[in-house]
Amino acid sequence: MAHQLGGPTEVRVEVNKSSPVVWLKTWLSPNIWVRVPLTEIHQGDFSPLFRYTLAIMLLAIGGAWLFIRIQNRPLVDLEHAALQVGRGIIPPPLREYGASEVRSVTRAFNHMAAGVKQLADDRTLLMAGVSHDLRTPLTRIRLATEMMGEQDGYLAESINKDIEECNAIIEQFIDYLRTGQEMPMELADLNAVLGEVIAAESGYEREIATALQAGEIPVRMHPLSIKRALANMVVNAARYGNGWIKVSSGSEASRAWFQVEDDGPGIKPEQREHLFQPFVRGDSARSTSGTGLGWRLFSVLSTITTAGWRLAPANAAGY
Numbered sequence: 001m002a003h004q005l006g007g008p009t010e011v012r013v014e015v016n017k018s019s020p021v022v023w024l025k026t027w028l029s030p031n032i033w034v035r036v037p038l039t040e041i042h043q044g045d046f047s048p049l050f051r052y053t054l055a056i057m058l059l060a061i062g063g064a065w066l067f068i069r070i071q072n073r074p075l076v077d078l079e080h081a082a083l084q085v086g087r088g089i090i091p092p093p094l095r096e097y098g099a100s101e102v103r104s105v106t107r108a109f110n111h112m113a114a115g116v117k118q119l120a121d122d123r124t125l126l127m128a129g130v131s132h133d134l135r136t137p138l139t140r141i142r143l144a145t146e147m148m149g150e151q152d153g154y155l156a157e158s159i160n161k162d163i164e165e166c167n168a169i170i171e172q173f174i175d176y177l178r179t180g181q182e183m184p185m186e187l188a189d190l191n192a193v194l195g196e197v198i199a200a201e202s203g204y205e206r207e208i209a210t211a212l213q214a215g216e217i218p219v220r221m222h223p224l225s226i227k228r229a230l231a232n233m234v235v236n237a238a239r240y241g242n243g244w245i246k247v248s249s250g251s252e253a254s255r256a257w258f259q260v261e262d263d264g265p266g267i268k269p270e271q272r273e274h275l276f277q278p279f280v281r282g283d284s285a286r287s288t289s290g291t292g293l294g295w296r297l298f299s300v301l302s303t304i305t306t307a308g309w310r311l312a313p314a315n316a317a318g319y
Helices: 043-086 100-146 150-178 190-201 223-240 269-276 295-304
Strands: 009-014 021-026 034-037 186-189 208-211 218-221 245-252 255-262
Touching: 043 100, 100 150, 186 190, 190 208, 190 218, 190 223, 190 245, 190 255, 218 223, 223 245, 223 255
Parallel strands: 208 245
Antiparallel strands: 009 021, 021 034, 186 218, 245 255
């Protein structure tokens, strides 16, 4: 306006119900305001502008949400893969896509997962080779004891007991190696699986009390892993307890459980978390001879191969 009128100009806009009004005061007549009604523009003419603005805002918000979702998708895949590695399952390499930083993280994770798998394979190969090689001299020693005379019968019996103990240790290592592999799950009766182990572990020198829930307890599991885990717990209870052993089972909601009780001295609370490490025993068990992986074997059997089982040691009395 100032440019068109060739000097300073004041402009004011009045908006009323009928139509907007423009007031002008120019340098030509500084004491006079000129009223210019804008009769061609109505208040309803602003509604299309509002609609266009709202549509643009919604499109911008939707586009931003879609962009963030696309950028977060590789991070979600990375999270799921990391959880699988934590459970001992090495997933296939992840597809590298998304932002450059996300691709770098995914590439590093793939390298890490490949390294973990290689280490696990090397460990399995090494332990399997050692376990296999140990059986050969043990077999020769057993054959040698069979050729010993009757006057050395007590010595041969002692040697054979040591051989059996060595074989038991080797079996534990082999079981430990098998837990790193994916095992097929099936729907089975937990009580039936426990009953087989109880029957096998009960004998002349060992009585096992039972308190199994009545009826069947259908559970999706790998039965052989459950048998190994229960047998490991029963052997520990017999070794470190005072003779009384009880196996119980039950179910609640969508979960099932079983427990092994004994009348041993118990475990100090501060020592429980260390019991899941290989070859570790509590203070109360140090005076008793023992070998093998201990509760570490059951911990691996339960958390890796049986899809969600957890070990929870507790004391009914004592500590």
